[in-house]
Amino acid sequence: MEVPILKQGAVLIATFQAALSDADLNHLRMGLVQQVVKFRSRAVIVDVTAMDVMDSFASRTLREIAHMIRLRGAETVIVGIQPEVAFAMVQLGLTLEGVATALDLEEGLAYLNEKFKTTN
């Protein structure tokens, strides 16, 4: 299953679907980092609003994506973690430590705008 990646200025927006397999997530991890290089993006927003399950593999992959993108000098924001998914993650002991999160796409963009403003 392909994850659509939208380029909006210096920001890439990847929108996750509900039924992503481990292979899809691995594929996306490489794809996103390559796109960041190709477009010289400054930030990536990963929208997980549609994801109904965030298990240990998915959250580890998200963390890895964020860390790889940081090594490229860009920012990652995870947006749209559903309340029920957040509850399940906490029960499982999963954290997204060191990864920025925001309520939704709008908040994610606002966070990045603020961040770029202060670093420019």
Add this chain to the structure above:
Amino acid sequence: MPAGEIRVAIKSDQDIVAARQRGRALAIELSFSSGDATLIATAISELARNMLSYARKGEIVLKRIQGSSRVGILVIASDDGPGIPDIRQALRDGFSTSGSLGLGLPGVRRLMDEFEITSQPGRGTIVKVKKWKQ
């Protein structure tokens, strides 16, 4: 769904997705809250993944169960993999032998209401978990 059960063979990462989708669908069908359906689907995902990484394959069985005054879901994850030599250790947070996060079993136990595990080294592992409708 009279006394029926759903069996999902776990042989690849695609099957993990299929198993958790079937679990969620069954939970919704039994009128579990969507929050509980998420917990059940997440537990199935973790159990199926453990199975793939330790035993390479196995089976997830989903069943509707009837308690004295409430309905529940039983998930049985069984494999004939290498088994777990020290279950007590495997149930401790942070323990892993496959280089994974090691949160699998204790995490699944927290997601569900009842948790039972039997394992025989060299023979396989069976994990049974239940969630009751609130």
